Structures are given as C-alpha cells and as structure tokens.
Amino acid sequence: MADASPPSIGSGSRHAEVLDLSRPNAARVFGALLGGKDAYNSDRYIADKLLANNSFRVAVAEARAFKLRAVEHLVGNHGVTQIVELGCGYPNEPTVHAVACRQNRIARTLYIDHDPLVAVHARALLSGANSVFVDADLIDTTDTVERIAEVMDASSPMVVCLSGTAEFLPDAPAIVAALISRLPADTWLLVTHTAADLCVRDIDSAVTTLAAAGISYCPRDRDQVEEMLAPLRLLEPGLVTADLWRPDLEVGNPENGSGVWLKPTVCSYAAVGQLAWCSQAPRPGCSAVDPTSDRGLHPSSRKGV
C-alpha cells in the first residue's frame, strides 16, 4: 500500500481521529510480519527490521499458527461454536472464522480491536454470516464484556483468543482476570505470549526496535504467563512454546515457500485452558470439570516446555 494523505476515521468508529500514517502502527507492523499488505512505508520499515530478527519473526509466526490449531481443536473436539478474538489485527488468511467453520459450519466468531483502521478493514472483510467485528478497548473490561454479550450467547461457553495481544496490555494479568471472570461457564482461553526469558537478546532487540518506533511492547517471562493462566485448568500439553502445542493438527503450518524453517528456539509461550472456577464453586449453568476425566486437561501448567 502506498503512502497517502492522512485519512480521517469518522462516524463508523467509536474512536474518531485523524490518522498519522507517518508513524508506525502496531497492528500494521504485525500484519506485515505475517505477510499482510496493509502496511505503509513507516510500518514496513519497522517490519523489515523485525523480519531480520529470526527469533522474533519465528515467535510471531508460530504464535499465529498455534492460534489456528487451537481454534481447530476446540471447535472440532470440544463442541464450542462461539469464538472471540481479542485484538484481532488486520484480516489475515486463513481467518479464525474460516478455520472454525471448517470444523462446524454454525461456528461464529467475534473479532475485537481498538485500532480505527483495523476496524475499517475488519468491518469490510471479517463481517459475514459467521463473523462480526466490534471496536472496543480491552483495557475497559466492563465495556468489552458488554460488547461480547451483545453479540454472543452468554449462556454458552466461548473460545477466547488472546494471541499476540497481551504484549500490548500494560497490566495483562489483571485484564485477563477481569474479563474471564465474567464470561460464561466452561469458557476456554487460548493465550500466546512472547517470552522475556527465551532468546533474550533477540527479544530485547525487537522491543528496542518497537520502542524506537513509539510502540510499547512487553514480553513476559514464564512465571508471569503462568500467573495469567492461574484461573484456568490447562489442556495437554500445558504451557509450552507455541510450536510444541499439538503440532500434528492440520492448520497453521508456518513453513515458508521452500518448505524450510530455520527454526531457533521458539520464543513464544502458548497454552489453552478452561475456566476452572466451575469445579470449585458450581453455579447455575456451570458444568463441573472433573480433573480425573479424560478430557485431556493438564494436571499442572508446569509440564511441557
């Protein structure tokens, strides 16, 4: 996409503003990292620097691949038909709703993002019979939960995707706790998070590149990611690097054109968990999770990496 005069985002958005396209933007930079075409020159400059950082490039690609595998698994094997993606970014193929619908044609996906240009693209490309976009700021957890309730059936479990987004949230553990405590019983959360304690030099370098572009990005270490997952009972194989989470599933193969990945240690954590409060404090509509059942729930989030 060529540089152009700054467009103004008006009536269709809850975040009306004039866009400054000379400044890199997180959604467009990360879209470009995944092969998206919606970046302007300022974004492309930063994306190219990050693409040259092999550890970071692989972490982002593996996180996205994990997300698609996890959605496929949860819709296909656990009967969930409602998916919510928090911080969806620019539309990217294959989309979450396409992967979900391949498993169950009635599956519906709600995409959420606070970026006004993402909103324009997502409304155009991610809205259809099985998908819808709403703009919301995840930091406002009350508003976000209300927006979810407007679109989804609050009496049925959901799959909530938080992939590649928690790094932009200053107090992600608190936001996650506030959101998931108000979602339906048996809801699943899938999380990826760039690691602060793996490939440390390369990840630090990526953070510095992003900070110089005015983009605040916060990798977290294993303990911090575990803290975020604390309310959840994790599915096998627990908290692992993204490439190790059920790599045999069909979608989400991040191989490049030549079929070769020069894969360093994958510096992105990934896990899928289910809200565990049901088994501790049963509520109406809440089916208790039996920790001894064969649903593949992981007894400890420690195993796996």
Ligand SMILES: C[S@@+](CC[C@H](N)C(=O)[O-])C[C@H]1O[C@@H](n2cnc3c(N)ncnc32)[C@H](O)[C@@H]1O
């Ligand atoms: C790296 S992209 C993630 C894209 C996508 N989830 C994926 O798996 O490819 C992060 C997205 O989170 C969005 N985001 C960051 N902070 C947010 C907030 N407070 N509320 C809503 N969206 C946010 C950004 O606009 C961006 O589109």
